[in-house]
Amino acid sequence: MLASTATAAVKDTIPHKHFKQYLFLEEEDDCDACGCSASGGSMGFASMLNAHFVGLRYFHQHYQSNDGLYSNSPWYDEQFNTVQLWARIPIIKRVQLSVLAPYHFHERETKKGNQNLSGLGDITLMAMYQLYQTHTDSTYFAHTLQLGAGVKLPTGKFNEANSGSLNPSFQAGTGSWDYSLATEYTLRHKKIGLNTMMQYVFKTVNERAYQFGDQFNYAATVFYLYEKNTYSLAPQLGIAAEHYQANKQHGLQLEDTAGQVLFGKIGAEAGREKFSLGMSFMWPLQQDLAAGNLKAIARWSLNLNYAL
Numbered sequence: 001m002l003a004s005t006a007t008a009a010v011k012d013t014i015p016h017k018h019f020k021q022y023l024f025l026e027e028e029d030d031c032d033a034c035g036c037s038a039s040g041g042s043m044g045f046a047s048m049l050n051a052h053f054v055g056l057r058y059f060h061q062h063y064q065s066n067d068g069l070y071s072n073s074p075w076y077d078e079q080f081n082t083v084q085l086w087a088r089i090p091i092i093k094r095v096q097l098s099v100l101a102p103y104h105f106h107e108r109e110t111k112k113g114n115q116n117l118s119g120l121g122d123i124t125l126m127a128m129y130q131l132y133q134t135h136t137d138s139t140y141f142a143h144t145l146q147l148g149a150g151v152k153l154p155t156g157k158f159n160e161a162n163s164g165s166l167n168p169s170f171q172a173g174t175g176s177w178d179y180s181l182a183t184e185y186t187l188r189h190k191k192i193g194l195n196t197m198m199q200y201v202f203k204t205v206n207e208r209a210y211q212f213g214d215q216f217n218y219a220a221t222v223f224y225l226y227e228k229n230t231y232s233l234a235p236q237l238g239i240a241a242e243h244y245q246a247n248k249q250h251g252l253q254l255e256d257t258a259g260q261v262l263f264g265k266i267g268a269e270a271g272r273e274k275f276s277l278g279m280s281f282m283w284p285l286q287q288d289l290a291a292g293n294l295k296a297i298a299r300w301s302l303n304l305n306y307a308l
Helices: 010-013 016-021 160-162
Strands: 051-065 075-091 093-110 113-120 122-132 142-152 177-191 191-202 215-224 224-228 231-232 234-242 259-272 275-289 294-307
Touching: 122 177, 231 259, 234 275, 259 294
Parallel strands: none
Antiparallel strands: 051 075, 051 294, 075 093, 093 113, 093 122, 122 142, 142 177, 177 191, 191 215, 215 234, 224 231, 234 259, 259 275, 275 294
């Protein structure tokens, strides 16, 4: 998803041999089938450059929707925009906490004209425990395995009227407490590595008796670390997938709300001293959302971080 650069001063505190720690759940995020309260729109929980940081991130998601009533029904654009305060903080040995606080400003076309939405989204907390890490540089392959769990708070507003639209994810929040389990494995040889992750998000019923479907995410990313004196660069190329179960209301399953999408992704992150600037781009390779009446077009993000 990202690539990175760092100065010599950063390398003194975050040595190259620990680079594998930065690839942290890079493609997981609960986006509730099209970004309604997305913390990152499958764009990740952490920087590749800094093990611990605080920063700002902007990401954009573009969709098109169709009511599916007629073969020539028009397609309408949906633009999901998010500015996010995010951080990754060490808690105790082997445990790190990611915090994501999003603010959304979305817009979409409808038959009656444009519709806009803005407000604080759902805040996400994710804790990861490092179960295993290779302890010697003499090993041909370096391994890291992490396990974790998270919670999403219902801090964003849920509008029940929007839940009846083709894309019920046009929301600031789900209105529910949601929980997740995650695992990440990184394999590295010298400057080349492979990062894989899986996450399952359990969605609960909100106060309006609406429940977004559970979500399963997975990703695989190849990265390369380039270092030179005062900076380093780590380009990435990979895939990421999201699978959504059907939504429910009053315990009844809603038709055409399940789906899945597979993305290709590419990105880069560059840094100097304690600052880093990152970008990423994702495009759909295969998808089936809302029985084909909803299309993911593209996603992209920019982030600026300060190393702690």
